[in-house]
Amino acid sequence: MTNFLRIKLSGAVLLAASAVLTAQQPAPPATSQQPTSVELRLTGESGTPPRLAVPDLLALSSDRETQEAARAISQVLWDDLNFEREFALIPRDTYKSIPAAASIEAVPFDRWRELGADGVIIGTVQKTDAGIRIEMRLYNVRARQSAFGREYTGSAANPRIYAHTMADELHDSQRQMRGVARTKLTFISDRNKEAVLATVEKRDVKEVFIADYDGANQRRVTINRTMNLTPSWSPDGRSIAYTSYRTGVQDILISNIFAGTMESPTKGVGQNWLPVFSPDGTRIAFVSTRDGNSELYVMNRDGSNIMRLTNNPAIDSTPTWSPTGTQIAFTSDRRGLNQPQIFVVNADGTGLRQISFESYADRPTWSPAPYNEIAFAARTGPGFDIKILGIASGETRQITFGEGSNESPAWSPNGRHLAFMSTRAGRSQVFTVDRDGRNLRQVTRDGNNTMPHWSQ
Amino acid sequence: MTRKTTVLMILAVLVTVVVGACSKKTPPVARPMPPPAATAVETPPPAPPPPPMPVSEPVPVPPMPVEDTIGSRSLDDLNRDSPLQPLFFELDSSEVSSEGQVVLQANAAVLRKYPAWQVTIEGHCDERGTAEYNLALGERRALAARTYLVSLGIPADKVKTVSYGKEFPFDPGQNDAAWARNRRAHFVITAK
Numbered sequence: 246m247t248n249f250l251r252i253k254l255s256g257a258v259l260l261a262a263s264a265v266l267t268a269q270q271p272a273p274p275a276t277s278q279q280p281t282s283v284e285l286r287l288t289g290e291s292g293t294p295p296r297l298a299v300p301d302l303l304a305l306s307s308d309r310e311t312q313e314a315a316r317a318i319s320q321v322l323w324d325d326l327n328f329e330r331e332f333a334l335i336p337r338d339t340y341k342s343i344p345a346a347a348s349i350e351a352v353p354f355d356r357w358r359e360l361g362a363d364g365v366i367i368g369t370v371q372k373t374d375a376g377i378r379i380e381m382r383l384y385n386v387r388a389r390q391s392a393f394g395r396e397y398t399g400s401a402a403n404p405r406i407y408a409h410t411m412a413d414e415l416h417d418s419q420r421q422m423r424g425v426a427r428t429k430l431t432f433i434s435d436r437n438k439e440a441v442l443a444t445v446e447k448r449d450v451k452e453v454f455i456a457d458y459d460g461a462n463q464r465r466v467t468i469n470r471t472m473n474l475t476p477s478w479s480p481d482g483r484s485i486a487y488t489s490y491r492t493g494v495q496d497i498l499i500s501n502i503f504a505g506t507m508e509s510p511t512k513g514v515g516q517n518w519l520p521v522f523s524p525d526g527t528r529i530a531f532v533s534t535r536d537g538n539s540e541l542y543v544m545n546r547d548g549s550n551i552m553r554l555t556n557n558p559a560i561d562s563t564p565t566w567s568p569t570g571t572q573i574a575f576t577s578d579r580r581g582l583n584q585p586q587i588f589v590v591n592a593d594g595t596g597l598r599q600i601s602f603e604s605y606a607d608r609p610t611w612s613p614a615p616y617n618e619i620a621f622a623a624r625t626g627p628g629f630d631i632k633i634l635g636i637a638s639g640e641t642r643q644i645t646f647g648e649g650s651n652e653s654p655a656w657s658p659n660g661r662h663l664a665f666m667s668t669r670a671g672r673s674q675v676f677t678v679d680r681d682g683r684n685l686r687q688v689t690r691d692g693n694n695t696m697p698h699w700s701q
Numbered sequence: 702m703t704r705k706t707t708v709l710m711i712l713a714v715l716v717t718v719v720v721g722a723c724s725k726k727t728p729p730v731a732r733p734m735p736p737p738a739a740t741a742v743e744t745p746p747p748a749p750p751p752p753p754m755p756v757s758e759p760v761p762v763p764p765m766p767v768e769d770t771i772g773s774r775s776l777d778d779l780n781r782d783s784p785l786q787p788l789f790f791e792l793d794s795s796e797v798s799s800e801g802q803v804v805l806q807a808n809a810a811v812l813r814k815y816p817a818w819q820v821t822i823e824g825h826c827d828e829r830g831t832a833e834y835n836l837a838l839g840e841r842r843a844l845a846a847r848t849y850l851v852s853l854g855i856p857a858d859k860v861k862t863v864s865y866g867k868e869f870p871f872d873p874g875q876n877d878a879a880w881a882r883n884r885r886a887h888f889v890i891t892a893k
Binding site for chain 1: 777780794795821829830831832833837838841844861866868869889891
């Protein structure tokens, strides 16, 4: 039992807001390259995804907090693994009767084999002086061997983070892929129902929110009693740039969410909106009418070195960076008044070309490698649907089909999922969906929630 | 010359001046406005441009309300029942229609009457465009209204624009009438 990789998730990190921080500081000793046990890759039968069971962890302490953590961690881990579809997750209620095990000797491999499991994740949760200690191990059921093990210690305040971390590490070690379990979404919500200040109209404030990728831990970021729109993560997950109406007109603000500070890079010059960080985080592309018309600009993060990218009497809007930061896709109605299409331009303003040929297309979002795709919202009827354009192939596929209106797609950092806004549930809500259109999940339910953006 | 003819001539000059002053208002060409009264609150109404003559007999209505009920209202009251009318747009369009021009001419007349007012034109869209593109479309609508106002002689620095895209509809309905109400340039008085 001593051959776990031990990882301490510090309480401060967990409290401060967890996933984003830990995602970028992936606990130094935790590389799979220094195994204290042989780590085997789990395989499924004849090339199918490995079938996996994740029963409740065994609580070694009898207090309620530990008991609840044991249940929560296994459920969240099941959900995280199920989300990426790299494993075939066996429904948890089918193995309620299989007894929990605290050690490999106690694992009833025959029962798990009978259930058809290729792997089972078994572990324990124990109360400690400082919080909790979690041990989890993936067993290869056929080989009756441990394939992967981890031990985490830290605060008991948010047990979900241990499941998310385990899920990301399992995907990395077993499937050589980057999971999104510790990523976050930012979006706009009017759920607080507070009235906008300085207007006689009845208007509800819209504030920037963040949540775990699965919708847990939804929290408000801005409190300025006005409207805030189009939030966009910095690549390090520490800042969110957005459009705010705090000064009475649309302008760009950056909230450094852990430091609790704010920056105004455009310094009130003209009207500026739709900021998006470059992949290296040093620059921001945005839209401005500072020269009299909606044009694209790029500036350094601190607002210096403003460069105009477009020069056209039409609307140019909604920039998104290519993964390398060398190109920008955007929306323009230069080829047909009020019929916006997606265009691509080099980050220095050269090489402009049109890539969408819809009746109306907006909000491009450029996928990370290895996929070279741009998702966007296209008018398909009275409303919009999400389409994905392969840049190399030139082929477009549609992944939503007229259930409500579907807008504002944003890629997950591994390019396997999209967050978007849909009215299919009545009001405007944030959903996630896989790039093949499957695995649709509703992330928000409270108020109207729009304009999601996915952290790195 | 007799005294009678002198009096007649003076009268004639007076009439010409007054008529000239009146007729000069009509063409909507840019002309210098009276400088914005720096002092706030009870702004003296804008005097007709030409000579400050002791007018005696025919007082042909200078642009001065007999009782200034508008000027004395609070900003919130003004905006609740605004003397500045919104103008409306066709779907996906930011063109100021002929009806829109009439609205803007009326708004310009009000703004000339109250040169101290600062206004913001809010550009709004219906829900049938995307949220992001509508931010630019709303701005284009507000800018179109502003450009027309400026062409009527309203000083550019008195009129700001903002775009709310489709975020703050005036009518939550999902039908043609509601959408038509929501495609608008909406005037807000921000200072007086």
